[in-house]
Amino acid sequence: MAHVSRGFRGRRREEAPSERLPPGQYLTDDFPVLSAGPTPHTPLAEWDFRLTGALEEPRRWSWEEFRALASEEVRVDIHCVTRWSKLETVWAGVSVDTLLEGVETEAAFVLGFSDGGYTTNLPLEDVTAGKAWIAFAYEGEPLESEHGGPARLLVPHLYFWKSAKWVRGLRLLDEDEPGFWESLGYHTYGDPWREQRYWGD
């Protein structure tokens, strides 16, 4: 191991019930902002959410149409691959199941795509059956742009890089296609409970 720095402890990391924290994670009080580029600022009048790719009929919702869909409050723990976890985060969002209602597809995978070019890949079954939302509010307030507003993907059972900020749609795919981080070393699936951070984990 590297030289140990006498007396260094790092940011005080809270104790937490260990069954709530995946291996190698620590609790944080704040909400770190991680970003791969400048914050996009798409006006709501221009924003839309699309379902594209391997489906019979592509779908599109404007902001008004999207917000008119049934939404729900979600209270979940989130885990970042950079090792911080935040418990009991509260979001409001539209379930991806709602967006996929009536969609005919044989796709097994999706690629979430965002303003600014970010992408992330997931198996379709990991964004359905109540496992994923398009979230537009955090802690009762409209989602701030630095945290991915107006809307972000929320997939709390996987590492948080999969919860793409500034999401603009899902492309349905027959075959898996690695996204922005998955193509450069990050694990294609990303289960925090099996500590799947990098390729080969």
Add this chain to the structure above:
Amino acid sequence: MRTIVFDAPGWPGHRAGQHLDVRLTAEDGYQAERSYSIASAPEDDRLGLTVERLDDGEVSPYLVDEVVVGDTLEIRGPIGGYFVWVPADGGPLLLVAGGSGIVPLAAIVRHRVAAGSSVPTRLLYSSRTLEDVIYRNELERVNGAAENGVEVVLALTRETPDGWTGYAKRIGRDVLTAEAWPAAERPLAYVCGPTSFVEAVAGELVGLGYDPARVKTERFGPTGG
């Protein structure tokens, strides 16, 4: 802020403007790493870093509050080949510092002095208050030097002492128009500090006619340190 001076056996030497990376390791293996500009001149026997303590920082509170004489730090460097100055680069030299951005620019000033260079040099240094100005005595000395001095212009943005006749505003277009070398002299500029400060100042200098390739920038992020 605290200046830490240390011996670095095997250190290959550095150039003014370079930085090094400090890595801290806790007993449980947890690591944190940050970059710090080297404050000392290449001519000095020992390496010096000046660290600003950020309240919510992870490394700076350790370096400022905890480290004592005799401790060992793990470092990597020197790093940097773009934001460096040697006398052969010439001038006239314009150094613009926002807050803790003064550290690498002070290293450039110290190197210029130690090397006996006479390249015309102006340092514009923005701080919140006079108390926040670091290396003050040293900067006053070079400012007042009879020969080969460095002109030092302070700009205080939050509070000024009684009788202050210097700038009581940000380093923006007014201050730069008045104090920066004229573009016709083909100056070489180094701008360092918080990201928003650096980008605004660099933009103004280009607007005054500076060659963008001769405006070198080093961004310290949102808090500047």
Add this chain to the structure above:
Amino acid sequence: MDASESRLDGNAVGGVLAEIFATEMTASMGTCAGCGATEPVGALHAYVRAPGVVVRCPHCSSVMIRIVRDEKDRVWLDIRGVSCLEIRRAED
């Protein structure tokens, strides 16, 4: 706070690039594959608060360099966004 306030520049990735390229890289000139602009690596926009490092063209914001490091010994590097890299070896 906008992400642009917290962006750094290529100086901040000098350490990791020197490890990968075995030479100082911030003075090297990189040509953006997106818009053709050429800048010293030290002048590129760097986003380091991310699961990896993303270096972007200051003119068109295209991704020029991406770096991921695991906590052990692997580094992944993508420089497809750099159409040409003119490397200057540091003088000894």
